[in-house]
Each structure stands twice: as C-alpha cells, then as structure tokens.
Amino acid sequence: MNYQPSILIVDDEKGLRNGTKRLLENEGYSVDTAENGTEGIQKGITNDYDLALIDLRMPDVDGLDVLTAFRKNKPETVCFISTAFASYDSAVESAHLGSFAYIPKPFTPEELLQQLRQGYNRRKLLLESKNLKKEREKNLFELAFEKSRLNTIVQSINEGILIINSKYEVVYFNSALLRLFNINELRVSDVVTEKLPADLFETAEKLIQSDLKSDKSFTKQIEMKAGELFVEVAINHVKDPHGFTVGAIFVVNDISELKKIERIKNQFVSMVAHELKTPIVAVDGFIRIILDKSIKLDESKKTEFLKRSVSRLSSMITLVNDLLDISRMELKNKFRIKNDIDLIPLIQSIINSFEVDFKARKLNIRFNYSTDRVLFFADENEINRLFTNLISNAIKYNKVGGSILVNISDSGNFYIIEIIDSGIGLREKERKQLFEEFFRAKNSSTRGIPGTGLGLTIVKRIVENYHGKIEVESEYEKGSNFKIYLPNYKISKQITGDGNGSNSIN
Amino acid sequence: MEIKEKIKTILLVDDDIDLLEQNKLLLETKGFEVITAESGEEGWRVFKKQQPDAAIVDLIMEHHDSGFVLSHRIKKHTKDKPIPVFILTSATYDTGFKFSTATDEEKEWIHCDGIINKPVAVSELLTKLENFFES
Numbered sequence: 066m067n068y069q070p071s072i073l074i075v076d077d078e079k080g081l082r083n084g085t086k087r088l089l090e091n092e093g094y095s096v097d098t099a100e101n102g103t104e105g106i107q108k109g110i111t112n113d114y115d116l117a118l119i120d121l122r123m124p125d126v127d128g129l130d131v132l133t134a135f136r137k138n139k140p141e142t143v144c145f146i147s148t149a150f151a152s153y154d155s156a157v158e159s160a161h162l163g164s165f166a167y168i169p170k171p172f173t174p175e176e177l178l179q180q181l182r183q184g185y186n187r188r189k190l191l192l193e194s195k196n197l198k199k200e201r202e203k204n205l206f207e208l209a210f211e212k213s214r215l216n217t218i219v220q221s222i223n224e225g226i227l228i229i230n231s232k233y234e235v236v237y238f239n240s241a242l243l244r245l246f247n248i249n250e251l252r253v254s255d256v257v258t259e260k261l262p263a264d265l266f267e268t269a270e271k272l273i274q275s276d277l278k279s280d281k282s283f284t285k286q287i288e289m290k291a292g293e294l295f296v297e298v299a300i301n302h303v304k305d306p307h308g309f310t311v312g313a314i315f316v317v318n319d320i321s322e323l324k325k326i327e328r329i330k331n332q333f334v335s336m337v338a339h340e341l342k343t344p345i346v347a348v349d350g351f352i353r354i355i356l357d358k359s360i361k362l363d364e365s366k367k368t369e370f371l372k373r374s375v376s377r378l379s380s381m382i383t384l385v386n387d388l389l390d391i392s393r394m395e396l397k398n399k400f401r402i403k404n405d406i407d408l409i410p411l412i413q414s415i416i417n418s419f420e421v422d423f424k425a426r427k428l429n430i431r432f433n434y435s436t437d438r439v440l441f442f443a444d445e446n447e448i449n450r451l452f453t454n455l456i457s458n459a460i461k462y463n464k465v466g467g468s469i470l471v472n473i474s475d476s477g478n479f480y481i482i483e484i485i486d487s488g489i490g491l492r493e494k495e496r497k498q499l500f501e502e503f504f505r506a507k508n509s510s511t512r513g514i515p516g517t518g519l520g521l522t523i524v525k526r527i528v529e530n531y532h533g534k535i536e537v538e539s540e541y542e543k544g545s546n547f548k549i550y551l552p553n554y555k556i557s558k559q560i561t562g563d564g565n566g567s568n569s570i571n
Numbered sequence: 572m573e574i575k576e577k578i579k580t581i582l583l584v585d586d587d588i589d590l591l592e593q594n595k596l597l598l599e600t601k602g603f604e605v606i607t608a609e610s611g612e613e614g615w616r617v618f619k620k621q622q623p624d625a626a627i628v629d630l631i632m633e634h635h636d637s638g639f640v641l642s643h644r645i646k647k648h649t650k651d652k653p654i655p656v657f658i659l660t661s662a663t664y665d666t667g668f669k670f671s672t673a674t675d676e677e678k679e680w681i682h683c684d685g686i687i688n689k690p691v692a693v694s695e696l697l698t699k700l701e702n703f704f705e706s
Binding site for chain 2: 339343346347349350351353359360373377391
C-alpha cells in the first residue's frame, strides 16, 4: 500500500512490543511504541495515529484509562485492547469505553492483521464522517453569517422596523425603532399592546384581524414627543407563503424636520393672511359705510373715505408684490440676467426718483463716492430693488428737515455702501428683529408710516444671494446706518482669471 | 333700547385709524358717545380719565398682546362694578391664533368678555353688550 497506516503499540512487555513492531512494519505499517501507559497517553494525544494497540495491564496506568484518554482526545484513532488475562468483564468494559476490538493474547499474526485491517477501514470511515461534519458546520456557519449580515443592514438603517406576529408579539425590531417610538426597552416575544401608541395598535389590530387574504396598508403620523419627535408609520401585512396574514410590519420614519418646516410655513401663511386681511377689512368698512343709507355723510367725507380705501388697496398691492418677490427669490433656479452694473449712476437715479419726497420732508441728501466707477456683476432689477428699499426707508423713518448720506467705499474685497439717516433710530431689541418678516418697529413715531414689513427681508435676501452681508448700526432717536458689503468680483475675477463676464446668464 | 341706559360712553382702541374711525361712526350712529385711543398705553390713560361704560380694544397694537394687557387692566380696575370689555382681532383661530372665549374658564383666563373677529358687525357687537348685562 502506498499510504502507511500509523499505529501506536502500548505495551510494557518489551519482547512483544518489538516483535509486533517488526511484524507490522513488514506489513507496511508505520509503527511507534510506548513502554507504559503514561508514555502511551502522551504519544497518543500529541500524534494522530490511525490505530492503537493497548495492553490492558500495565504497571503505571491501566490500559482502560489509556483507552479513555484516546477516546476523549483522539476519537478517530481506532483502539484495540489486548491482554493475556482475557475476561468477559474486561472485554465488556473495553467495548463500553469505545475500543474497536478486544484481542486476547497470545494472538497469531493473521488474527492481528485481520483485526487491524478492519480497524483501519473503520478509521477511514470515521475520518470521512468527521470531514462531512466539518463541512456541514462550515455551511451552517455561513448561513448564520448571512443572517447576521442582513441583521446588520436592518440595524443600521435610519427607519425603525418592527415585526409582530398575529398574537401581537414582537418578532423582530431594530434599534432605530426604540428611538423613534421613544421606548427604552423591548424584547422579542414582548406583547406590544402596551408598548405601542394606542391608535397605532388599533390600526395593527384592524390589519391583522381583517380578511386574511386582504392587502391593506396604513400610514399614520404620530407626535411621539410634543414638538420634538414626529414620526410617520407605515403598517403592512406580513404574509406566509400561501398569502395569509401572519403578522404586521411597521416601518417608521422620522419626519420631525419636515413638521418643523411645515410649522414655519404655516406661521408665515398666518402672518400673511393677517397682513392681507387688515386692509381688506378697512376697505370693506369704508364701502359699507358709504353704502349705508342710515349713516349720513357729506360728499367730502365720502370722497375722503374712498381715497383712504384706494390708499389701503395700493399698499396691499405693494405687499402682494413683495410676497411674490420673496417667493421668487426662494427659487433656486431663478432666471437672472447679470451684467456689470455701475452702482454710482444706478444709485444716483434712485435718489433722483425720490426727489419729490426729499422736498416734501425737507431732507438733505448727499451721495459720496471716491472712485469713478463701481462695477458689480449682478441682476440690475435686484440691485435696484435693494437700494430703493433702503433709501425709501431712510426717507420714511427720517425726521422732517433731517439728512441722508449715501457713501460708497472700496475695501479691496468688498464695496461698502452705507446709507446713513438722521431718523428715528432703533432700540436694541428692534435692531435684532429688524430682518424678520413683517417686523415693523411700533411706537409713536412710526405710526402712520406705510410699509409691508417685508422691505428689509427682501434687502437681506438680495444681499445674501450675492454673497454679501448687511450690518446695522443705530442709535434710538438719533438715526441708523445700514452698511451693505458687496463682494468685489473684479478682484476675484483677476485672481481666477475668469475675466469675460458680460451678459452671461445665471 | 335698554342697553343705552347701561352704556353711554364706549372706549374704542385700535391702532388702525381707518377702522377706528369707521367703528366710531357706526357706534355714534347707534347713539353712543365714543371716545378713542390709538394704542394700548393711550387706551389706559383715556380709560382712567373718562371712565367709559364699555371698552372695545384691538388685540395687536404696539405689542402682539396689547389688547390682552389693556383688557386685563380694565377688568382689574372695575372689579367692583364690572363693565363689558371685548377684544377685536383679525388674527383668528383659523389663522393660527389658538385661543377663544368659548368657555367661562377661557374668559377668566383671558380677562375679557369675548373675542370678536374683524370685520365687526355693529349688530353683533350690540347683542354681545346686551348679553353681558343679562347674564
């Protein structure tokens, strides 16, 4: 045979040990020997012998103990017990302890070889089944690994997942669920009756108890922590292979941010509705009074009421236009026609357009600039709107006989345009609220000044669209200074070499 | 009308001078004497000086709660001889202002006898004033 089966002979009798060794080596075995039980155990567990021939009676360790040690450490090594004191009891015990055969001494070579051949066949079978077992274990392990990967995926998603069976027991959930349902502890097989928000549980109940083959799904929005945690829960059937409902799956999304935006939007809509309603109520009131025959009004009073109605309506139109401008500014893909605009003639023409108002309020206006041209690459309409709003404020909130100074300077990176008035000024608290929608400083000196409360909101948005910034310095009852910083694109163009910027569309 | 025996002078407070003038005109047509103020602070000064028999105040004036403050002051000042105080507003429940005077508890909490939505119908106002003396 090509392969030499290995065998360990454990025997305290030297003659028998060597004789058997010679015999087996001649038969093609690879033979090792141990002269007592201790050595036998030591060799047997450090090597992987195919076979072992163990003497029953040895002075130090009993052959059955050696057998036990083999069975424990090398279960695939096929063991034989041999003895000169053959007895029925020891034969039974050795078989019980797992010896393959019991060989009484003296034995003939044929007897021994016959036994060893059978033992070696047994050894081959054992090794084969051990390999099969290993293989199976490996497959199972891979299966488990596959399962745990899926588990890792479900555990790591942001959506909460909960699966319950038709007895409302938890079958599966991930950690996101605990956060989204605001639950501290949940275990598989927990009944969810108490753990779920009441109306969610009712929905799950409806779904599980509904027609077994139906296919419904529900979506609910639930406030889990007041004003803090809002979730949207989708509940669906879990079905067995025959299509019957066996449970429900909850997929939970965090919609707190969406709700926050919704609230801000609603607040804005409420404010707009209020701002629109006020002038409508005033105009409605005037018209009703004029139409009411029981109220005696002379002609001049009627005309006055109509004029006041027109003025309320025109301020309402301005408000609607401001609102439209703001919503247009919100659009990311706003169509802008950008050009190099010279701010000096632009501001000068705005100032000229207000000439009537300057005269009416006896205002002294000055316009200072140190350079010949202040080129800014922008949409002319927006820049016009920006400075119109600011100069209009400087007029409206000024004192009769006051002054306005518009000053342009160049800091290198920025053009700084200051609009300085000698008007009513702002209190510190008012200064902070200045850019909020519909904020208008309310006090005795602002009464009767028309405005939408959106002018500075628009100003701020335009400035920010062009990556500039706005600063306000103000002293109550002394005046205000609105400082606009617009980035000097000429410089950045020189740096980046992106020179030709005329008439491009952004 | 019985109501005019109880109420001779009404204080109207509103920072919208158009509405102030309209309501003044309407109430005067009904035969009341009307005194006016354009802010919560001024309303309080006028109230103390002229001691009107009823007050109708706008909610949002120099502050968002000016009407509440003034109403509260008047109610506190007239504990022994209560007068009707109504708050006017165009910021209603529908537009996100979450309050009403539907229950006594709310009236107690808000310190006024009712919240009236703009635009005001004078007939509605008169009914409310009458109800005040009946209950």
